Amino acid sequence: MRSTRRTDRVLGALIPLAVLAALITSIAVAPEPPDAPRYAGAGREEPQYGGTFVFFHESNVRSLDPHIAFDELSGMAIRLLFDGLLDYDEETRLVPSLAREMPRQSEDGLTFTFELREGVRFSNGRELTAEDVRWSLEHMLSPDVPSPGSPYYAQLEGLAEYRQGEAGHISGIRVVDRYTIELRLTAPDQTFLNAMAMPFAYPVPRESYEAHPEDVASHPVGTGPFVLEAWERGSRLVFRKNEGYWRPGKPYVDRMIYLENTSRNVAVMRFRNGDLDAVLRFSPADYLFFRSSEAWQPYLFLEPKVNLWGVGMNCGMEPFDDVHVRRAVAFAMDREGWSRARQGRYQPTGQPIPPQLIGYDPDLPTAHRFDLERAKEEMRLAGYPDGLPEEVTLWYSAGETGQYNAELAQADLARIGIRLRLNPVSFAAWLEETGKPHRAQMILTGWNMDFPDPSNFLDSLFHSRAATAANASNRTFYRNPELDDLLDRARIERDPRRREAMYREASVVLTEDAPWAFMWNDLHLEAVQPYVKGYFQNKVFSQDYRFVWLDLPRRAVAERHAVVPPAARAALFPVGAF
Amino acid sequence: MDPRAWRRFRKNKGAVAGLCLVGLVTLTAFVGPLVAPHPPDQQFRDTLLRDDGTPVEPLERGSHLLGADPIGRDELSRLLDGGRVSMQVAFFATGLAVLVGLFVGVTSGYFGGGVDMVSMRTVDVLLSLPFLLVAIAIKRVIENTALWTLYLLLGLLLWTTLARVTRAKTLQVRELEFVQAARALGMSQARILFRHVLPNVIGPAIVIGTTLVAQVIIIESAMSFLGIGVEAPQASWGSMLREGQEMMSHSPRLVLFPGLLIMAAVFGFNLLGEGLRDALDPKD
Numbered sequence: 014m015r016s017t018r019r020t021d022r023v024l025g026a027l028i029p030l031a032v033l034a035a036l037i038t039s040i041a042v043a044p045e046p047p048d049a050p051r052y053a054g055a056g057r058e059e060p061q062y063g064g065t066f067v068f069f070h071e072s073n074v075r076s077l078d079p080h081i082a083f084d085e086l087s088g089m090a091i092r093l094l095f096d097g098l099l100d101y102d103e104e105t106r107l108v109p110s111l112a113r114e115m116p117r118q119s120e121d122g123l124t125f126t127f128e129l130r131e132g133v134r135f136s137n138g139r140e141l142t143a144e145d146v147r148w149s150l151e152h153m154l155s156p157d158v159p160s161p162g163s164p165y166y167a168q169l170e171g172l173a174e175y176r177q178g179e180a181g182h183i184s185g186i187r188v189v190d191r192y193t194i195e196l197r198l199t200a201p202d203q204t205f206l207n208a209m210a211m212p213f214a215y216p217v218p219r220e221s222y223e224a225h226p227e228d229v230a231s232h233p234v235g236t237g238p239f240v241l242e243a244w245e246r247g248s249r250l251v252f253r254k255n256e257g258y259w260r261p262g263k264p265y266v267d268r269m270i271y272l273e274n275t276s277r278n279v280a281v282m283r284f285r286n287g288d289l290d291a292v293l294r295f296s297p298a299d300y301l302f303f304r305s306s307e308a309w310q311p312y313l314f315l316e317p318k319v320n321l322w323g324v325g326m327n328c329g330m331e332p333f334d335d336v337h338v339r340r341a342v343a344f345a346m347d348r349e350g351w352s353r354a355r356q357g358r359y360q361p362t363g364q365p366i367p368p369q370l371i372g373y374d375p376d377l378p379t380a381h382r383f384d385l386e387r388a389k390e391e392m393r394l395a396g397y398p399d400g401l402p403e404e405v406t407l408w409y410s411a412g413e414t415g416q417y418n419a420e421l422a423q424a425d426l427a428r429i430g431i432r433l434r435l436n437p438v439s440f441a442a443w444l445e446e447t448g449k450p451h452r453a454q455m456i457l458t459g460w461n462m463d464f465p466d467p468s469n470f471l472d473s474l475f476h477s478r479a480a481t482a483a484n485a486s487n488r489t490f491y492r493n494p495e496l497d498d499l500l501d502r503a504r505i506e507r508d509p510r511r512r513e514a515m516y517r518e519a520s521v522v523l524t525e526d527a528p529w530a531f532m533w534n535d536l537h538l539e540a541v542q543p544y545v546k547g548y549f550q551n552k553v554f555s556q557d558y559r560f561v562w563l564d565l566p567r568r569a570v571a572e573r574h575a576v577v578p579p580a581a582r583a584a585l586f587p588v589g590a591f
Numbered sequence: 592m593d594p595r596a597w598r599r600f601r602k603n604k605g606a607v608a609g610l611c612l613v614g615l616v617t618l619t620a621f622v623g624p625l626v627a628p629h630p631p632d633q634q635f636r637d638t639l640l641r642d643d644g645t646p647v648e649p650l651e652r653g654s655h656l657l658g659a660d661p662i663g664r665d666e667l668s669r670l671l672d673g674g675r676v677s678m679q680v681a682f683f684a685t686g687l688a689v690l691v692g693l694f695v696g697v698t699s700g701y702f703g704g705g706v707d708m709v710s711m712r713t714v715d716v717l718l719s720l721p722f723l724l725v726a727i728a729i730k731r732v733i734e735n736t737a738l739w740t741l742y743l744l745l746g747l748l749l750w751t752t753l754a755r756v757t758r759a760k761t762l763q764v765r766e767l768e769f770v771q772a773a774r775a776l777g778m779s780q781a782r783i784l785f786r787h788v789l790p791n792v793i794g795p796a797i798v799i800g801t802t803l804v805a806q807v808i809i810i811e812s813a814m815s816f817l818g819i820g821v822e823a824p825q826a827s828w829g830s831m832l833r834e835g836q837e838m839m840s841h842s843p844r845l846v847l848f849p850g851l852l853i854m855a856a857v858f859g860f861n862l863l864g865e866g867l868r869d870a871l872d873p874k875d
Contacts (some may be wrong), residue, residue, distance in 0.1 A: 029858070278836070278837070296837040296838070297644065297645075297661060297837050297838050297841070298837060298838045298839060298840045298841035298842075299840070301643065301644075301645065301841055302840070302841075347636065350634070350636035350637070350663075353636055353637075353640045353642075353644055353663075354634075354636055354640055354644060354661070354662045354663060355644060356643060356644030356645075357643070357644055411818070413836075413837045416818070416823070416833075416834070417661065417662060417837075419823065420662060420823050420824055421634070421662060423823065423824055424632065424633075424634045424662075424824065427632075434736070434822075435822065435823050437818065
């Protein structure tokens with residue numbers, strides 16, 4: 014009896030210790046991903062065919078309808094499925110794609126004639142003709158289709174009549190013959206060819222829209238290098254090589270797998286283990302790892318991205334209908350501190366135009382910067398010397414980065430007496446909700462370049478035309494007729510120097526009116542596996558993986574597929590939407 | 592209550608260890624914020640973040656004993672304040688759960704019939720719900736992020752086990768001679784319930800309540816880890832786990848400290864609960 018008591022007591026003390034020890038050991042001996050790439054390339058120069066390329070994003074794809082989708086995640090998928098008449102090369106120059114050559118432009122800059130390639134087929138087998146280009150443009154611009162793309166084509170002749178229902182067709186679009194189409198503008202829009210390279214202008218077959226009037230977004234039919242094989246919503250998209258693709262010899266890989274809702278921590282771990290081919294999002298710890306890892310250096314792409322981030326304030330909602338409150342926010346943000354807290358990945362800025370584009374002014378006198386006194390003064394001018402009486406709700410895309418940013422904003426604004434209520438939502442919900450006029454008071458927001466011109470940023474973000482009732486890209490609903498006029502004139506100005514001056518002037522207006530607190534441009538890091546060849550960082554279209562090829566040694570191919578069947582792994586990590 | 596209980600408790604080393612652990616954690620959580628060296632939400636971006644953006648490590652800066660979190664807040668102050676919140680939620684929610692559970696358990700056990708049927712079926716339904724999921728759903732719907740909503744939510748969802756056990760105990764007590772006697776003497780129902788039934792069922796309630804505290808600590812941590820518990824910038828041990836995980840491979844201490852504290856607190860309350868059960872309800 015006595016001895017059992019004693020055994021009990023010893024066990025009672027030992028078992029918790031044993032459990033703890035077991036836990037710690039299992040963590041300690043858990044396989045660490047290798048520090049160097051697991052699979053090197055085989056060193057072949059000639060592009061190889063075959064294989065599966067696996068990539069990911071943190072959230073879910075919203076739509077595969079190029080006329081509707083307007084976000085990075087959807088764009089990555091749409092680029093695999095569709096082509097435009099024009100495209101960009103590695104130097105971000107416009108080049109012909111479905112068009113045989115660059116369009117002929119009339120003397121007055123108003124008429125563009127596109128010659129299509131012959132024999133290009135949609136993935137349903139039908140040949141692409143000029144008529145498809147016309148139908149696609151008219152469909153996208155139709156008043157019944159809530160396309161956020163319509164502002165980019167505002168100069169098309171006859172567009173207003175068409176959108177008001179006074180005309181059945183857009184008079185500025187003329188099909189000359191089976192392969193020739195002519196587009197006529199009312200003013201020499203300097204960005205029209207850029208607009209024609211946007212996914213909104215990608216030709217789509219009419220029959221697929223008529224077959225799926227409600228849900229064409231999940232039945233994409235395009236001319237692109239891949240076709241959609243499966244879309245397990247919220248989990249992954251599988252793309253199969255388009256055997257009839259018009260570019261000879263392309264694409265190279267048989268399949269693309271796009272994992273949705275994959276947390277970046279999981280993704281990086283899998284990348285380091287060799288079963289994911291590219292990564293584009295990094296936690297602070299992973300970012301520090303890759304920056305300091307010598308073995309990975311040759312496979313990193315690190316450069317300033319042409320984009321803009323900031324804190325948007327809804328000009329149609331209290332308290333941000335008062336310009337002083339907006340300015341107070343703009344001057345309360347400690348941009349250098351944010352940058353430090355984000356490992357230097359935020360390059361502070363104080364104006365709407367990114368440094369790589371014309372119109373950026375390194376000495377802009379009205380640029381936003383951190384100036385607490387100035388911020389407090391603006392709060393006094395607004396009549397809130399002791400801060401706002403009510404909390405302000407900040408909408409942002411849920412996730413670790415969003416959370417850090419939100420808490421940084423919270424701390425900065427607390428100093429001028431603005432209390433933030435944090436409202437993290439999924440990226441899809443963020444896009445949806447903040448695109449409505451009287452919904453979100455304050456947002457963490459950004460813009461990636463769609464084409465290399467300042468009008469892409471300013472017209473999309475601040476023109477009243479983009480402050481639509483739904484799907485607005487002007488999410489602060491800032492409306493200023495003078496700025497609208499200035500932007501409209503700048504867009505059709507043919508003298509580059511005068512054009513630049515106009516955009517600098519627009520930057521002055523926007524920094525003074527402060528619909529956003531302009532915050533930073535990203536320093537963007539991407540990594541691809543050593544065996545991924547043919548990839549370049551497309552500055553317009555993020556993650557343009559269309560024409561990569563895999564230089565894997567034969568054994569590594571077998572191993573990679575044996576160890577980690579991508580499909581099985583995808584099912585293992587369906588990260589919830591919390 | 593049995594006067595020998597305390598003696599039995601004292602002789603139980605596990606129980607005493609649990610009590611000490613609980614005392615320590617509770618004390619830290621409630622006194623801690625008063626002695627915390629810095630405001631828990633203040634971001635020292637210039638001094639607590641190095642040039643490459645990494646937070647300073649423990650002992651690197653004199654007045655920041657445990658280093659900084661990823662956005663430059665004093666880790667020690669956050670652990671203390673986070674502990675306060677975790678404990679506060681645990682105590683208030685458990686308190687509420689005990690009150691509701693006792694009330695439902697005693698009334699349904701004592702009165703039986705329809706009252707019993709309704710309340711026990713309610714318990715069955717609540718027990719069959721996937722708890723965390725329901726808590727998340729409700730938290731999303733009410734959209735109010737104040738801390739008291741968390742007490743209320745957890746308290747109103749977690750009284751079920753307690754009600755069941757109290758009911759069973761009440762069923763036994765109800766049939767005992769002294770209760771029969773009280774009834775025969777014409778005592779009011781309320782008096783019988785409060786003077787005779789309640790004191791005899793309080794023992795198991797205390798035991799279950801103690802382990803419930805441990806349960807609530809875990810649940811609150813899980814909810815805060817998922818981002819639906821306490822609201823930023825308020826720290827809790829769970830939210831600190833969440834904020835630390837992004838830097839985990841660089842500074843493991845960011846998840847280790849709050850993780851160990853959660854573990855210590857839960858382990859302590861479980862030991863204590865076990866010890867109390869042995870002390871209050873000796874089977875032989």
